[in-house]
Amino acid sequence: MLLRIRSPAGTARITVESTTSGEDLTAKILETIPKSEPQPDLSTVTLSNQPGAAAEKVGLDALKGRKVSDMGFSHGDLLFLSYKPLEAGSSSPSLAPPAPAPATLRGGSGAPSTSTSGTATPSAAPVGPNLDHVVEPEIDVYWNGQSGKIDRKRDNAFCRHGEKAMCDYCMPLEPYDAKYQAENQIKHLSFHAHLRKLLAGRPPSAASSSFVPPLTPLSLAVLTPCPSGTHAPFPEGICSKCQPSALTLQSQSFRMVDHVEFATPAIIDTLLSAWRRTGTQRFGFLIGRYDKYEKVPMGVKAVVEAVWEPQQEGEVDGLTIEVPWEDEKRVGEISAWCQKGLGVVGMIYTDLTPDPEDITKTLYKRHAQSYTASGLEMLASAQYQVAHPLATKASPTGSFSSRFVTCCLTGTEEGGIDATCWQATEQAEAMVKANTVEGSVDPSVVRVRKPSPGEYIPEVFYSFKNEYGIQVKMPAKPTFPVEYLFVNVTHGFPVDPDPLFVSSNFPVENRPGLHNQSLEVVIRELLKILSGSDLEVSDTGTWPARIKKEVEKWLSDFHLVTFLCLHGSFSTEEQKLIGQVATAHANPKHANALEKLFHSPGWQTLLMLAESSKGASAGFGNDSGTTAEQLAGMGIASPGGSGSAGRSGTGTPAVAPDVGGEKACPHCTFINEATATDCMVCGLPL
Template sequence: MLVRIRSKDGNFRFEMPPTADISELVAKILETTENADPSTLTISNQPRGNETRASTLKGQSLQGLGLKHGDLIFVSYKSQAVPSAPPPPVAENGAPHLPTSAEQSRRLWESVKEDPVDEYWRSKDGKIPRGRDSRFCKHGANAMCDYCMPLEPYDAGYHAEHNIKHLSYHAYLKKLQPKMSSSTSSHLPPLEPQSYKVKVPCPSGGHPNWPAGICTACQPSAITLQSQAFRMVDHLEIASTDIIERFLHAWRQTGLQRFGWLIGRYEPYPEVPMGVKAVVEAIHEPPQEGELDGLSLGIPWEDEPRIKELAKSAAAPLTIVGYIFTDLEPTPEDRTKVAYKRHPQSFYLSSLESIFAAHVQNANPTLSRSSSTGTFASRMVTAVLTGTEDGGVDISAYQVSEQACAMVDADMIEASVDPGIVRVKEEDRSEDNARYIPDVFFRYKNEYGLEVKKSAKPCFPVEYLLVNVTHGFPQTPAPLFRSNKFRIENRPGLEDQHIESVLQDLARLRAPELAENPNGGDFQQRVELAKWLSDWHLVAFLGTTQLINPEDMKVLARVASSPDLEDPSILDPLFRTESWQTLMTFTRETAPRRPTTSAPSTGPSAMDEDIPQDVFDQIAREQESATGSGGNIRICPHCTFENSHGGTDCEVCGLPLDG
């Protein structure tokens, strides 16, 4: 077969067998170069972009890489630092010895562990089934024609008919590689993350690095903003309305805006061809300072690694799938209604919020076997709780495009005073903060209905950066966490978390009694305790008390997120942990003690068992005050029994009345 090569040294042709190893072709290419560094040699099927290091393709045949007779390959490389350096070592077959470091010996995209939802869709063809058309299908029941054959998942007519604005991520991949086998497609990933930065060092190597010099080989191309054809997440699903109601409670009590990270997982979304949805099981609120018209928070936050590790330990592993914030303001006319601020005549997501979303997405890329870098785009969703036209509260969900993420990564754009407008920064050639700004354009329809191309400098509408994501609640809610009543973290003064309240609840639920008899106990008590533990905010708080070690926290997280809390044995793994026994010891010590023998009617009865300890303490203080005024009754601090004798020990429990 004939293989054509184009590099900065010229055009070359080589006759090679299809079964030849890529290293043999690399050896011939190196013969045409001058002082080339073999470890930097890259090949591509395009003049610019999709470059792949030749060293990562070691062991592959030309035919296996998808090369055919007459194919043109574009080659680039860097020159060696020392021209007089000795040539690279040669292998036994005469081919140059390529680097075998951990990063280069295996191609990055092959070692990537994708999300389970990606593995699911890669095992499916994604075809859209169609039934028999009674008007046009003239064949038998077992036959098929153009009117009833399945459609490809990227079929434009189907998406237009069902008002689906964006292709799903995997439908987009099918469109890029419609008929290539999975083995062939893995050799040449179709995706390349966008970058608008100047390449440093310059591939040509003929001038000083930016900002001292620049050329067409290292400068980014002009940018034309356009609606993104695909989206990484098609739907945002909140597992229960209680999750949103608890999040809104802080705003309703204080009027200050709130922010929270969405804890959940990704699942298939069959309503869209090869779709993906983010299912939210909890909202974790980081430290923040809320204001009437905004909020302040730190990124990254200190507790982030612990929360991510805790989420992974759930029965169905969870992760951070996005974030949510409020933008709510009561109307002056009716304080029970919320102002309608985000609409077509205003903005959907402000320029500042869009840039923040790009920062979050850049920090959380999606692992992908279809990208040459092993990562591509992000599945982090931005959700906003804002007012509706009728004065209610609703959720809006978005992502920002890959162009937006690349522009933020290149420090090209900034927020403006007008929330619906994005500003393009000025070019900066200083050594400390060098910034190259390529030409940026966007298209729009003028008053005559004609499409016009216009320069985006100095500003452009923020809508060009947004990707819409649908949202909703399940018809039959089945949240992973059954309870959402425990106090929420980082709400000082409004909801303070204390270990004392946890111990009181454990005593009320008779957890020590169940721990003493782990294989028995009342069935209803075990179910009630399991449901009380099934609270994300409670589990997250217990991890900060230092009473439960990290390994036992994983057990607690699995038990709390178990889908079968009615199973009497679900608590057994937790009861066997050392940390749970420690927690029960503290519970027994802080729980109110009750008499072990019969007591007069003036003492505590069985009805007192559900009364919190602080009530007993208050009664004891009042009665002690009365005794000090001339009475002879002394309250036992251990069992709260009223002793009318003048002795020093309690008549019931026998312990000293002085404590």
């Protein structure tokens, strides 16, 4: 590899290998200064990749302990050597510790090197945080491996070259190009485009050990103890080193999620059905995944596949929600069993009021003259985002902001219903973490809290352009507009819906008074599928093709899947099979899941309960009379038979109701404890 060294003595060339050590490189660089020229004072020798006093420079000590291969050099690079001549009569000192300088010499700015003292051997660059334990989402892994360049076609008006050539008019653009953003009306950069912009000046070949993550999470808390160590911890003492700086609110230039896509309109209709029947508001958590969004450079979209409704009490003008969400961990686990990467991606709620003049329409409450999201809503969004941080190696803490989105179903100007989606900004998250803000009676503003004794709240400012077009800064005393705390997120539906869950017939959870989930409902729906003249034992003892198809479609219902998994009558492995069957139509790897489920003890127990509810002699309601003998031919015995697959609540085989001190359910014959009032399997009273 050839490197060019330009110094006050002239330009010279040196040849190095990728394995050349930093010490050998230093010697070669110093040899480029002729003996006839004034020799340099080694304590003043610095290197830079650019000329001029403003260029970032690195001392020779920063090369120690490194190799050329991890310095970011390439063949033919030009380095600028500067130094002060050694004064007459003085000897050249050993290399002094360099000032903080870039970790690499190529590609512009980099991470500062660690200063050392005395004769101690300094490290060549600061060792970045160990982020090997951070597991990034698949969409982030995908975009990290892509260039993100925006391809452009040859411009016939300006390009004067052949088809295979390239010029300034047709060369690819960076994903953060401001002109492209303005031309395509892209208001916010995508998260990965924002990262590329921050990393634009860094060398692509920088050593991983010297990589400093570009994102630093904002903190408004007082550092305890103080880094200076000169005073007692807060509140006894505080100084400029431990107190947080004043916060100037500004519009966030990027967003973590660029689009929300509802897999099918039925997801929204299911949530709205409760409001239409009760007139009270409803709330739900969005279950979905993240995918690439092609309409924005390096974009990310949240694809919503289902909505889970937690325990809540709806009111005409508000909601009371279960906090914390008790089933969140289990619902997230069940979602991941259905498809890898599926989980909680946000929340959705209704804010609908019928128009008193025309009850078929809704009031238009959220608009430019009122508010898009109230201050309380924004603080709630920020709180949920803080609870769902994004795992990323671009932050020294291993996490940064969140991809949790908020959607509100509200009235439109025409009297219809539409969704409004947003995310709280990183500054909003930091303010919520530090407990510096609170809601206001005016929904369009947020209040800055007054500090209580022993509490420190930094000053908050917000800037805007006044009526004269001048940018001014105003103190938030005591309020500021809520618009500084969120970014809008677009939403829509696919042109050709292909939802992950194809059925939505099973009752929705936590809707008392409308409909309830129960094992009786499951059995009733299963009996409808099993009724038919084609329920005959095949030569291989398997279910007919029609039943397999209908069962697979029936189980492809997120509310049914979660009910069966949370009910407790299926083992963990059987619960995983249920989730795989629900999404087998979209995942070829799960093609055999249905057959495995049919042969599982939990499924055989469910069939036994279905048989018991109709009576073994009456069959499943079809003219042919599906009897216990037919089921036994498929590997399913009758409830009282010796080959019964039924299981009691304690995991023992189901037997006759007369079991001494225990209670046997009269509906499904399952054995319960003597103190039980309801059957733990079918849920019916004993």
